[in-house]
Amino acid sequence: MQIEKAGNNVVSKSPLEGVGGCNYIIKNITQLVTCSGFSAKHGQAMSDLEIIENGMVVITNGVISYVGTSSSEIPVSNPENYEIIDATGKAVLPGFIDSHTHFVFGGYREEEFSWRMRGDSYMSIMERGGGIYSTVEATRETSETELIDLGLSRLNNMLAMGVTTVEGKSGYGLDKETELKQLRVMKELNLLHPINIVSTYLGGHAVPKGFTENSYIDYMLQEVLPTIQKEKLAENCDIFCEKGVFSTEESRRFLLKIKEMGFNAKIHADEIVNTGGAELAAEIGALSADHLLQVSPKGIEALAKSQTVATLLPCTAFSLKEHYAKGREMIDTGCAMALATDFNPGSCFSSSIPLTIALARIYMKLSPEEAVTALTINAAAALGKAGTIGSIDVGKKGDLIILEFPSYRFLPYHVGMNCVKKVIKSYEL
Numbered sequence: 001m002q003i004e005k006a007g008n009n010v011v012s013k014s015p016l017e018g019v020g021g022c023n024y025i026i027k028n029i030t031q032l033v034t035c036s037g038f039s040a041k042h043g044q045a046m047s048d049l050e051i052i053e054n055g056m057v058v059i060t061n062g063v064i065s066y067v068g069t070s071s072s073e074i075p076v077s078n079p080e081n082y083e084i085i086d087a088t089g090k091a092v093l094p095g096f097i098d099s100h101t102h103f104v105f106g107g108y109r110e111e112e113f114s115w116r117m118r119g120d121s122y123m124s125i126m127e128r129g130g131g132i133y134s135t136v137e138a139t140r141e142t143s144e145t146e147l148i149d150l151g152l153s154r155l156n157n158m159l160a161m162g163v164t165t166v167e168g169k170s171g172y173g174l175d176k177e178t179e180l181k182q183l184r185v186m187k188e189l190n191l192l193h194p195i196n197i198v199s200t201y202l203g204g205h206a207v208p209k210g211f212t213e214n215s216y217i218d219y220m221l222q223e224v225l226p227t228i229q230k231e232k233l234a235e236n237c238d239i240f241c242e243k244g245v246f247s248t249e250e251s252r253r254f255l256l257k258i259k260e261m262g263f264n265a266k267i268h269a270d271e272i273v274n275t276g277g278a279e280l281a282a283e284i285g286a287l288s289a290d291h292l293l294q295v296s297p298k299g300i301e302a303l304a305k306s307q308t309v310a311t312l313l314p315c316t317a318f319s320l321k322e323h324y325a326k327g328r329e330m331i332d333t334g335c336a337m338a339l340a341t342d343f344n345p346g347s348c349f350s351s352s353i354p355l356t357i358a359l360a361r362i363y364m365k366l367s368p369e370e371a372v373t374a375l376t377i378n379a380a381a382a383l384g385k386a387g388t389i390g391s392i393d394v395g396k397k398g399d400l401i402i403l404e405f406p407s408y409r410f411l412p413y414h415v416g417m418n419c420v421k422k423v424i425k426s427y428e429l
């Protein structure tokens with residue numbers, strides 16, 4: 001696996017070595033999968049990958065400056081300033097976007113995994129003070145430096161699987177100090193590592209001791225969010241809208257307020273019990289409603305009519321031995337769907353893009369085209385970034401992956417295996 005950098009900004013403490021120049025001409029691309037578009041694709045449109053055979057892409061200063069075929073002249077006047085890559089026999093796609101993870105955390109929960117395999121439920125472990133609460137304790141005790149080291153190694157794994165943008169949530173501190181620590185770690189990692197990190201404040205991941213649901217919501221709104229806003233530590237806020245955590249009414253109150261403050265809303269919705277989280281997400285114009293294992297037909301309808309992306313996390317259902325979300329039905333009803341890993345130390349200790357694709361294809365009945373759309377342009381839309389990433393279009397960031405194989409169809413077919421040969425990642429100026 002080779003990783004190349006496209007762009008101008010030299011990142012001093014990058015963990016990568018052997019990065020290439022800033023400008024690229026990638027030519028003779030057997031299959032150029034552009035996923036062209038600037039907004040989420042709904043329903044049937046998820047099958048349009050806008051493929052160019054014998055394609056060529058030019059990246060100038062980290063930005064895509066040409067997309068077309070290789071039969072035309074090389075469209076630059078100074079080709080000597082470009083690195084030329086011959087992609088004969090290869091497919092080229094936009095970099096993958098993992099739009100839902102909790103990758104900054106301290107400690108592990110391997111014992112909890114065994115308890116679950118024995119039959120304990122995810123919620124019963126949390127109710128007896130384990131689960132999320134045990135990662136909260138561990139994360140409070142882990143230093144910022146340690147979290148950065150852990151983060152770098154986790155990001156390296158993601159990059160190797162073709163991830164060029166990742167969303168990361170806080171939510172393993174609950175108190176102001178540790179939530180800010182997690183967000184500051186992500187801000188630092190964004191500078192240290194080529195992957196772009198989009199940060200989400202998930203203070204509403206659980207109710208900490210000494211608070212009621214509502215007094216904790218007040219604490220987040222009055223004590224924590226003003227600092228996050230001032231220091232620009234997050235773009236989005238998320239909440240675990242679930243029976244026994246935050247009710248739909250409490251989630252509505254929180255999310256409407258954070259929207260007033262200028263944050264985008266995301267929701268962990270209808271994961272374990274149906275609480276109308278999908279309907280709430282559509283009603284308030286959330287960027288995404290995530291999980292949705294228990295979504296109702298009404299919830300699916302509401303999402304289909306809205307701009308909210310339905311983000312499905314098949315590796316979590318797999319790890320929890322739950323049934324999969326109704327992906328096929330959602331697309332057929334007209335939803336815009338994204339796929340993400342949900343990488344976290346509890347419900348899904350995996351950041352595997354190949355496993356995500358395999359499960360979506362085999363058990364959620366997505367076509368290979370839909371799976372690709374769900375990890376690129378629709379995932380970008382789930383982060384409010386479909387205008388700048390998620391497709392190979394002129395003007396977008398030069399974030400691309402080159403597969404080992406001549407077609408995107410190898411992604412689900414090469415089950416659970418990494419098909420990514422090379423990642424070209426643009427750095428921001």
Ligand code: NIG
Nearest residue numbers: 132135240342344345346347
């Ligand atoms: O998305 N469901 C809530 N939050 C995470 C799991 C967090 C954890 O178990 O640590 C999820 O699955």
Ligand code: FE
Nearest residue numbers: 100102268342
């Ligand atoms: Fe999650």
